[in-house]
Amino acid sequence: MNRQDTVDLFVIGGGVNGAGIARDAAGRGLSVVLCEKDDLGEGTSSRSSKMVHGGLRYLEYYEFRLVREALMEREVLMNAAPHIIRPMRFVLPHSPEDRPAWLVRLGLFLYDHLGGREKLPGTRMLDLRRAPEGAPLLDKYTRAFEYSDCWVDDARLVVLNALDAAARGATVLTRTPCISARRENGAWTVLTRNSVTGETQEFRARVLVNAAGPWAKDVLHRVAGANSTRNVRLVKGSHIIVPKFWEGAHAYIIQNHDRRVIFVNPYEGDLALIGTTDIPYEGAAEQVSIDESETEYLLAAVNRYFKEKLRREDVLTAYSGVRPLFDDGKGNPSAVTRDYVFDLDETGGAPLLNVFGGKITTFRELAERGLGKLKKFFPTMGKNWTHAATLPGGDIENADFESFRARIKAEHPWMPRSLRHHYTRLYGTRLSEIVGKASSVEELGRHFGGDLYEAEVRYLVNNEWAMTAEDVLWRRTKHRLRLSGAEQAAFVDWFNAEMRKAA
Incomplete structure (x- = not known):
């Protein structure tokens, strides 16, 4: 077993939040170790809808601060990684069966103006009887709203953050679960075991960061032996991939009978990515998979809008992820906040920062705010820096x-x-x-x-x-x-x- 010198920060979790925190901290001059039990981004962070977006539907739940922050981050991330993040236009068909037109128009007005939009074009109305975007839609849909958001390669976003963290001095350990963490003499003693080689390492760390996503509670209780009043609610989201069935680079956003919205996005050129579902989940996050009812749900949603009817055999592949949402007590999984919450436990002079919730779009600001919570323990660390920095390969x-x-x-x-x-x-x-x-x-x-x-x-x-x-x-x-x-x-x-x- 190898024992390392004391580091400033030990981060558990190699998803987008953990990698973002490791990158930010390393760039401030802190010594950092990041450990991930599987591959980088193997859990939730590679199983998203592949979007950097403000969250239009969150306005319906009065999440104005979250939407504003996400819209502002959308612009920041476009500059940071223009190779993996690109603008995309979304067409939202409307009919009297859906949300009232005035409500959609109001929401899109706020969406255009809340975040100080600079790069992306604003909302416009489409006459689907004349616009080419209406060609694949059923004739009963005669008008639509078109607005902007962004596409992102989510798994690569995680890797690029880890690459930048390592370039700035962080140690990144993959396939290396943290098997125990205990407070000793005002610091953390952290034990890891590489699941490939079997090598065990012991680290000393001034601060422990729990960014384990769906496994955050497990890390908190089983690994660190700590507690928190915060709760995480696990929600399964599934996507299907089918051959693309419309012309153009735009995406569609459709409303299902249950008022959930479904994205129908171009994917890898000639494919389409359709999702997502929102289902409470209680199983092991490692074993999550789409079930037949979810596939039928997504196909039915698409077939409600489009002339070309998708069948079960059109589904080329599918994937599911478990979202670790901060439990704000809402009953409806779609209404549960996508915001993030920190829980800082300073017991024994060995701080533990737990990260609950969050979304891909806001990972950078989450990391920045998380480091702000830790500044009192590292008064000489560097200032905020990621807002104007590019990610590896993004210096275009x-x-x-x-x-x-x-x-x-x-x-x-x-x-x-x-x-x-x-x-x-x-x-x-x-x-x-x-x-x-x-x-x-x-x-x-x-x-x-x-x-x-x-x-x-x-x-x-x-x-x-x-x-x-x-x-x-x-x-x-x-x-x-x-x-x-x-x-x-x-x-x-x-x-x-x-x-x-x-x-």
Whole structure:
């Protein structure tokens, strides 16, 4: 067992909140260790609706502060990571069966003005009888509202925060659960065990941060032996992926009979991502999966609006996640706040900061406010800095992604369009670390199918903590959607053999 020197901050949880806190703290000059029991973002943070958004429907529950904060963060994150975050227009068809038009119009007016919108275009009305956006919709939908939000590659957002944290001095441990944490002499003694190698390490930390998401209560009680008056409510959200069935880059937001809203978003070019459900969940978060009733629910919602009727066999794949919502006592899962709450326990002079709730859009400000809670323990730590900072690969001049892509095309004329799109969207300016001096696709190494080449795989293993084929095919990338079953099996065999050789 190895014992380390005392660090300032030990963060449990490698989702977007934990990675964001580790990054912010490391950038302030604090010594940081982040441990994650699985892969980075393997839980909730890679199973979202893939959106950076203000939360239009939260206005209905009077969450004005949360919406304003999220809208402001939307602009910040667009500048920080223009390669993985991009604007998207959402079409909201309206009929008398839905929420009243005046209410929707009022909500969208607030949405346009609450957050100091600068980059994105505002709301407009659409006559669906004439606008091309109306073509796939049933004829009874004659008008719609169109507004702006953003798309995000959620799993890569987590990895980029971890990359930046590590670049600033943080230690990032994946597949390394925290098995115990106890207060001793005004500090924390933290024990971890690497689930791959079996190696056990002991750390001393001045402050412990519990950012374990759905496992926050488990960490609090079982690992740290502490308590909190705060409660987390687990809610399952499921998504299905089908072939895209409309023309254009816009998305749709539709209202179901139960007044829930469903997003129908373009996904990976020619696919559509549909979700989400909101179901109370009491099982193990690791075992969450979509059930048939959820699939039927999402298909029925879409078929209520569109001419082309989706069938069960149209569902190519699906995923589910468990959202750790702060329990504010609301009965309806859709009405439970998406806000976050901190609980700071200073018992024994060894502070424990618990993070409950939150959403992807507000992770950066959550981290900033969390560090604000800890400033009294680290009076010399640096000031707030992440507001104007880019994430790895996001240092694109003026955040102008199209100009950047044109430059890459000129610099690498040999690169096929789809591969260029893939590299620029996932890696931004860091694509040079994958491509190196290659001047042909053959120089990228073995081709596994689609746009997956050996050079990218080796980059992900050496730089982004990818340790399994699933890390590469699903969380670091979405190659799994483009490779045939035989290609995936061949890649898994190759990858596992390479990892055995490296061990």
